[in-house]
Amino acid sequence: MHSWDPDRYLTYADERGRPFVELLSRVGAQEPATVVDLGCGPGNLTALLVERWPGAGVVGLDSSAEMVAQAQETTPAVEFRVADLRDWAHAGGERVDVLVSNATLQWVPDHLDLLPALLGRVRPGGWLAFQVPGNFGEPSHTIRTDLAAEAPYAAALAEHAPQVPASHDPAVYLQALQGLGCEVDAWETTYLHVLHGEDPVFTWVSGTGARPTLQALPDDLRPRFEAELKRRLRAAYPERPGGVVLPFRRIFVVAHVGSDGLA
Template identity: 45%
Template sequence: MHSDTASARIPAPATPSAPTWDPQQYLRHAGHRTRPFLDLLNRIPELPTRPARIADLGCGPGNVTALLAERWPEAHITGFDLSPDMLRRADEEYAGQTPGGGSLEFRHGDLAHWLPEEPYDLIVSNAALQWVPSHPGSFPAWINGLRPGGTFAFQIPANFTAPSHALLARLCDAPRWRSRLAGHGARYIHLLEPGDYLDRFVELGCTADTWDTTYHQLLTGTDPVLDWVKGTALRPVLTALGDDRTAVEAFLAEYRDLLREAYPPGPRGTVFPFRRIFAVARKEL
């Protein structure tokens, strides 16, 4: 068959759409997901004013936003997220006055376009900026939105070359799935390395600390790595397949088998190495 004729019959690859989120699935591994944020939180210096004004970019279901209120109980904290389901869960569980006299609120916000609407003492983001390819371009505006002595801090997953993500990208581009899923499994190649983030913040006049850590997480249960990625990396795929349950089950079965080979269980669980990048940038006084 002539190649031009064959290519004309193959639908164009789908454009990745904004994923829908499942707060309950995301929180199934809340302990492991929260640990990097606690490590980040421990490196954030004291804030310049009290009560502090804090923005949490990509707040998700609000569980880590609440940890900010524990560290700064008088602070007025706003979590921003694009997902109505995540915001609904955050509102139900955490919104309102805090015991220390501060407040927690949650608003709709697209991190690709978010700009500080008032001076902040802290702008923080936990495992969200990997979904925003343009995020380094927002650093000047976000740093400018800090009070003198304020801090911008984030942590992001950086395991896009790990088998969990490499296999997902390869499967999405396989002949059976390419027309519906090409591009949905490879969304992390725009991340910078710690040294590159450091250079960005130094250029912006900040005192900065950047680093990376690989957490060797012990997951338990049946197909725990698949269960993990159902809450994060698989969301664009599941969103694209929508209500086609036959396709969803077939894709998950193929991906499950690949993950079982890549991450064999041990006697006490399955080890799932997970690299993350951290940055803490403090604006000069």
């Protein structure tokens, strides 16, 4: 398993946080008693849940001990725990009013099959809201995949295959959640992030999608891989007046459970 670096992840905190704010704007909960953030990361966005619903008990869960440690330090008003969201979904127990997951489900294999269990943790009249990247066909991802398939990296990575994120189109989530009896709002947005600094696209991907690959490489190959990845990313995302433009597609889903519960 790879580990997460909160500081690297927060390099583009504003850009990563904007989808979370737009997701929350479509959640119609008025005075929820309990709100859970699945995959809370370093907790900077979980703090927005406290601002939105100050009377709620807010809990943040993340499988990364590094992220939870950072979250506990920066957002003491929230209860944070180290937990795998799959275990939490299947554990049963008290249901919640609002269940939020931001840029996390793409790391869960077959997460479409997990939706019934997640909804099972939501009270009648409650809300499930999540956002996942939808840019896995873009050069920011395909360049890394292609490079990892080349010698000498392919042989090294075959021994410790890195985790690869994936997601579905909005219509797939909409159909799945409607089939479970929810009222669903699903949409997508492509942001044009203007990045600055040295190799900014590498800085972005090395904090998220590329991190498992980089950590899976042996120490003697990683610097060479990073140098070539940076070179190819610079060619795909050239510096222009004003900065480097990174198009980023995001997929949003908000599901409202009826007052009578699921169908």
